[in-house]
Amino acid sequence: MTTISGGAAAFRSLHHGRAGAGPLVLPGPWDAASARAFAGAGFRALATPSAGISAVLGYADGSAPADEMFAAVARIVRAVAADGVMVTADLEDGYGLPPAELVGRLLETGAVGCNLEDSDRVTGRLKDPAEQAEWLSRVRDAAGDRVVINARTDTFLKGDRTALDAAADAGPAIGRCRLYAAAGADCVFPILAPAGLLPEIARAVPAPVSVIALPNGPSPRELGDLGAARVTFGGGLHRRAMAAVEDMAAALRAQGEAGAA
Secondary structure, eight states, rough: OOOTTTTHHHHTTTTTTOOOOOEEOOOOOSSHHHHHHHHHOOOSEEEEOHHHHHHHEEEEEEOOHOOOOOOHHHHHHHHHGGGGEEEEETTTTTTTTTHHHHHHHHHHTTOEEEEEESSSSSOOBBBOHHHHHHHHHHHHHTTTTTEEEEEOOOOHHHHHHHGOSTSOOHHHHHHHHHHHHHHHHHHETTTTTTGGGHHHHHOOOSEEEEEEEESSSSOOOHHHHHHHHHEEEEEEEHHHHHHHHHHHHHHHHHHHHHOOO
């Protein structure tokens, strides 16, 4: 697999020194064609979404087999490697693979980073934070400096969705993020953290904070002003693309019916 010059070191550096420059914005390609589109727009790095790739492969989010996910990531990397675009991959909870195997298979794709979450892929429950930190430490030991690890915590995702506002408690997320940073994570990802809590989280956690940009939410630039060093979109960009496809399909069907009449 083709590798990017500078690899993980170059990608890691993009997470730091962002003051005044805005956050690192990483679009989420779901296949080779979308990856080329984002690369053509000038993005230096991309972050694959498990939801978007799972949908393209015909699976619900969280149920795509590891083999198919790694193959899809490899195709995306191959599509943009010649342009010097780096790719980090959403590997969900690691698919139950031993750390050395997980890292080895990731490196085989040519990706320079990965997203690892603390929800169990099978049960959907949050993992014990100390156990997750210990596992992340073993992933770091296996990877050395060859992989940028983004440690996701699902404390807000698994909490009361009606309480996700500025009055929510950032404590559990901060505690997990601090543990994961100490275990060797390069950046942390309290997914769905309310925007009003980002300054508190960024101050409390000794690692760059990654956030997800949501429809009708703050812009990437605004999220950066609140403390985000990195902004991704989950499966949101794929859903927007599919909405356009559905509109096109409906229009074609309507045109066909009118023609038949």
